[in-house]
Amino acid sequence: MYRLLDADYSLRDVERFVELSIRRGIGFASLAKGPEGERDVRTAAAAALLDAGDLPMPRDVLEKRLTAFLAGPGNWLAESAASLEAKLFALGLLESSADAAGDAHGAVRSLLSPRPDVTTARLIDELEAAREVLASRRAARIQALQEKNRTVNSGAPEVDPALDERFMRLALGAAAAAAEAGEVPVGAVLVEGDEILAVTGNRTLRDCDPSAHAEMLALRAGAKKRGNHRLCGTTLYVTLEPCPMCSGAIAEARCRRIVFGALDPRRGAVQGALRLYDIPGVNHRPFVTAGVLENEAAALLKRFFEEKRNARGAAAECGACGE
DSSP: OOOOOTTEEOHHHHHHHHHHHTSTTBOHHHHHTSTTHHHHHHHHHHGGGTTOOSSOEEHHHHHHHHHHHHHTTTTTBOOOHHHHHHHHHHTTSEEEOOOTTOOTTSEEEEOOEEOTTOOHHHHHHHHHHHHHHHHHHHHHHHHHHHHHHHHHTOSOOOOOHHHHHHHHHHHHHHHHHHHHTTSOOOEEEEEETTEEEEEEEOOTTTTTOTTOOHHHHHHHHHHHHHTSSOOTTOEEEEEEOOOHHHHHHHHHHTOSEEEEEEOOTTTOSSSSSOOGGGSTTOOOOOEEEEOTTHHHHHHHHHHHHHHHHHHHHHHHHHHHHTO
16 A cells, blocks of 8 residues: 555556546545545545646636546546535645636636646546456456356257157146136246246236246246256246247246247247347357147137137127127
């Protein structure tokens, strides 16, 4: 740890400013609680006066300087131009100075004396270089996670068509039960090996919950049963291709495999309208088997919507007849 001279600002202060800038959205009060406390407050605030010189400047010029600093290199500071000005006065880095007209209240003077090689341009260059390094490290971490997931999922699981059909029939049963309750007939079954973790059907209407799709309910139930939000090694069977919401949740849960029945070309996010798992930012890609008992799943949906349309037509006719 080193001590900042009263009005000095060196390259070490620039380095410290860059380090502090990583913690975005903090103010002087938070900085003061850190291990280097007031020194960090001084380092953060004093940077606003680099290139200010020691000549008197009108208050409106000071305000523009501080506002530009907070919008630029100091954009990580959760402070206003007024609070920054007050802090600079409190630190003894600003003093009131008579302007050309002799008005001591209309001008201020900076007491900061930066080293010759310390300028605002140098500070901005150091910040940009640091942010490039951070971005590169972040990209490397994401790539490492993606590589890890690819390694984990490198071996395709063995597929047992008879087992797939057995679990899909359970899902169809859950879908049929949902239809009887007036829900869109979609069912899901979550399994791990031979163990069934959850059997669920749509409950969006009954639960007044737009997220209560069969897949979401199966993931929630499975995670609770496992006591873990990660469902690695599991297979999710669903009668209809998952939508974007459910596909995203499947990726977050790290399900190893998805097996679905009917393709959904309008809203499906696996092989239909969207291929979510082909997007680079999605770092988990489950194995997919499509079309298991597809005809039965599609027929269940078709029958449900036909009955809905017929019921609406009958209601309209009764209304026209006055019955």
